[in-house]
Amino acid sequence: MAKLTATQVQSYARTAAANKKYSDGNGLYFCVRKSGMPYWMLRYTSLNGRREATLGQYPSMTLAEARLESSKMQLQLQQGEDPLAIRAIETIPEIQNVNQLFQDWYAKDLSRRLKHPNIPKRVFTKEIAPVIGQLPIQAVRPTHVREVLERIRESNRPTIANDTLMYMKQLFRHAIKLDLTLNNPAAAFTVDDAGGVESSKDRMLSKEEIHYAFSVFHTHINSFGRDNYLACCLFLVLGVRKSELCEAMWREMDLTAGVWDLPKERSKTGVPISIPLPRQAIAWFNELQIRACGSPYVFPARRASHRPHMGPDTLNRAISKLFGREPGRKKQPPNKMGKLEHFTVHDLRRTFRSLAASLGIAGNVAERCLNHKLKGVEGIYDRHDYFEERRIAHQTVADVVEPLVNFEPASQHHTGGR
Structure with a gap:
């Protein structure tokens, strides 16, 4: 087949019917389409099968330029390379830093x-x-x-x-x-x-330690924050994970029925769970709803942030500051906790489990309160959700915790940020 000429290409571009291809030989085609600019295309076969590569639009790319680009791709084919694969690699954004x-x-x-x-x-x-x-x-x-x-x-x-x-x-x-x-x-x-081999994490607070820690929280409520205070109370009586509570939304809560429906998207196990709320938790959530000022989040961000809810480090930072620890600062704050051993939010969750055991709550019920999957044979055959048993368990723990943490806030502390 005779090769195309520049005059023919110009004529085809102006007068040819839509959706037609004109061969220049060696797989190079001049393509005219119903809408849009005419273009050059190379048809070839590689290990990836039969492929078509667009070379450029006419008249931006002339016949001579299309032949030159086609020759370069033909050379790549002779070297065992796929031109389209090479082009894909070349279009990957350059990673420099x-x-x-x-x-x-x-x-x-x-x-x-x-x-x-x-x-x-x-x-x-x-x-x-x-x-x-x-x-x-x-x-x-x-x-x-x-x-x-x-x-x-x-x-x-x-x-x-x-x-x-x-x-x-x-x-x-x-x-x-x-x-x-x-x-x-x-x-x-x-x-x-780095940080060294970390010791086994088994920190649990005694009743005396709970009372002392919350008395310090209360004394320094202006700096610690009422929201943080209530969050720590809730961790002790619900035993939920930090992200589950800090990112909670009001649409998950039915405070009239006393149930928190945690969706699967926010559950570590990937399975939804209904959490029964003891009366103390309902009262704390009612206060938080007033403090949220219409936010869809239980703990809305109190400072300018890309997160609409409480940050993942907020509570632990607030607790650590009372222990005289403030990351990133050379001059550390005074230790307000005295000789009390340092603890974290997760230790409050662990304390819930310890309290449950000390109060005679069955292990399988306590594990479901923590939203743990039951292990072994028990996990396979026991599909019971223990909702009523969990309701009793949470209420039993809350009745013990309430007098340890229930320091009434002064009126001026009902508003303000964390």
């Missing part, structure tokens, strides 16, 4: 693989990015990794230090997969270089 590397890791891996990808994202944003985010990937050295870890260690956050090291190792393994670097600058570091 650590911030861009994390964005790619988050989009292509974390957001697909993890149920809560916001956790590593938060660690990267707060701990890693301020130190190495703007650095070119190959410029990151082990000394930079050490700087990140030392900043966290100085603020006395061993768990965060260990998590940060883990995420840095994974992040630079992702860079190696993308052929962006040959080395992982975090590879040689161990937990000893």
Whole structure:
């Protein structure tokens, strides 16, 4: 078949019927379509099958330019490469620094693989990015990794230090997969270089410790915050997870019926659960609803934030501050807790379990109160939800907790932020 001429191409573009192809030989076609500009197309066969690659539009790309581009692609085919596959690689956004590397890791891996990808994202944003985010990937050295870890260690956050090291190792393994670097600058570091081997987490508060801690909360209510106070009360009587309560919405609550319907999307187990509310919790939620001022969230964000609800670190930071610990500050606040051993929000959940056991509540009922899946044979055969048993359990624990935490707030403390 004779090759096309520039004159023919010009004529076809002006007069040819729509949706017609004119061959120039060697798989190169001049294509006219019903709407839009005419274009050049190369048809070829590779290991991926028969394919069509658009080269460019006419008249922006002339006949001579189309032939030249076609020749380049034919050469790629002779070398065993697929031109469209090469083009796809070339259109991938260039990853130059650590911030861009994390964005790619988050989009292509974390957001697909993890149920809560916001956790590593938060660690990267707060701990890693301020130190190495703007650095070119190959410029990151082990000394930079050490700087990140030392900043966290100085603020006395061993768990965060260990998590940060883990995420840095994974992040630079992702860079190696993308052929962006040959080395992982975090590879040689161990937990000893970060937060150290963490002891078994078995902190539970005694009744005396609960009363003392909440008396300190009450004394410093202006700085600690009434919302934080009520949240800690609720953790003790409900035993729920931190995110389940801090991100709760009013549409999940039926305070008249005394039930909180936790949806599967917010449950760690991926299964919805109805949580019976003791009368004390209902009263606390009623107060929180007034304090929420129409927000759809039980604990709305009190400061400008990208989150509409209480942040994941808010409560633990508020508690730690009373213990004389404030991450990121050289001058630490005074210790208001005296000799009381430090505790976290999760320790309040663990304390609920301890109280339940001490009050004679059956283990399987207490485990369902914590929204744990029952293990082994019991988990397979026992599908009972124990709702009524859980209602009694929560009320029993709440009756014990109430006099330990029930410090009436002064009138001026009913409003204001956390």
